[in-house]
Amino acid sequence: xxxxxxxxxxxxxxxxxxxxxxxxxxxxxxxxxxxxxxxxxxxxxxxxxxxxxxxxxxxxxxxxxxxxxxxxxxxxxxxxxxxxxxxxxxxxxxxxxxxxxxxxxxxxxxxxxxxxxxxxxxxxxxxxxxxxxxxxxxxxxxxxxxxxxxxxxxxxxxxxxxxxxxxxxxxxxxxxxxxxxxxxxxxxxxxxxxxxxxxxxxxxxxxxx
Numbered sequence: 001x002x003x004x005x006x007x008x009x010x011x012x013x014x015x016x017x018x019x020x021x022x023x024x025x026x027x028x029x030x031x032x033x034x035x036x037x038x039x040x041x042x043x044x045x046x047x048x049x050x051x052x053x054x055x056x057x058x059x060x061x062x063x064x065x066x067x068x069x070x071x072x073x074x075x076x077x078x079x080x081x082x083x084x085x086x087x088x089x090x091x092x093x094x095x096x097x098x099x100x101x102x103x104x105x106x107x108x109x110x111x112x113x114x115x116x117x118x119x120x121x122x123x124x125x126x127x128x129x130x131x132x133x134x135x136x137x138x139x140x141x142x143x144x145x146x147x148x149x150x151x152x153x154x155x156x157x158x159x160x161x162x163x164x165x166x167x168x169x170x171x172x173x174x175x176x177x178x179x180x181x182x183x184x185x186x187x188x189x190x191x192x193x194x195x196x197x198x199x200x201x202x203x204x205x206x207x208x209x
Contacts, residue, residue: 004167004179007043012036016160016183020198026207030083033132033205036160036182037087044128044158044180045072045092071095073125073152077102077143078115080202081130084158088130096125100146102139111139116146127152132201134162134181135194137169144174161185161201163194 015032018024024032051068054061072095076085085097101115119125127147134140140157147155155177157170162181165188170179185194193199203209 002171002175002178004162004171004181004184005043006184007040007180007182009039012039012182015039019160019204020183020196022199024204026204029204030206033083033160033201034087034090037084037130037158038090039087040158040160040180040182041088041091041128044156071121071125073098073119073122073127075100075118075127075129075143075147077129077131077139080132080200080205083132083201083205084130084160088128088158096121098122098127100129100143102143104139111142113142113146118147118150122147122150122152125152126154127156129155129157129177130159131157132160132205133194133197134159134166134170134179135188136163136192137166137173140166140170141173144170144177156180161194161198163188166194 015036019029019032048070049068050065052063052065054063072092074085074088074095075098076082078099078101096119098118102111102113104111129143157177158180160182162184187195189195
């Protein structure tokens with residue numbers, strides 16, 4: 001079972017504090033989520049393989065390294081995961097984008113899939129699954145289940161705020177999926193929301209509440 005990676009870079013932690021703050025307006029919140037995602041993309045792609053090629057600089061011929069043909073797909077869990085997608089694409093513009101739609105039953109708090117559209121060549125791609133929140137872990141587990149039915153090369157899960165309960169649940173259900181989070185918050189409340197948390201990420205990204 002992989003140990004979750006909590007990205008504790010000062011820039012990320014500063015921005016995480018701002019999105020925790022209830023007074024951060026929707027426009028700024030949306031921008032911060034995208035910026036945090038871009039910074040986390042740096043960490044989540046650290047293990048991409050490299051190959052050496054020969055290039056010519058203005059001064060001489062030399063050898064240098066480029067990414068070695070690895071194909072990536074970013075898959076946001078709708079709708080809040082969309083807020084992370086542009087930040088990831090800013091660093092890896094050649095990546096393909098899929099979408100998985102999940103909603104949480106307000107009574108039972110269990111997730112339900114309502115949409116899944118992935119790149120046709122998903123079997124050849126390493127997938128980075130995106131969701132700002134990892135609360136109970138139910139949506140992430142079901143999204144990984146949906147992805148594994150399509151047999152991608154590998155799956156990573158990138159979130160911004162994670163509850164210990166969600167980390168434990170996702171790690172237990174899918175020990176092969178590496179988890180990246182910007183903040184490990186304290187716990188879930190009785191309504192399965194993260195504390196101290198930031199409320200509903202989708203509502204705050206899109207200004208729907």
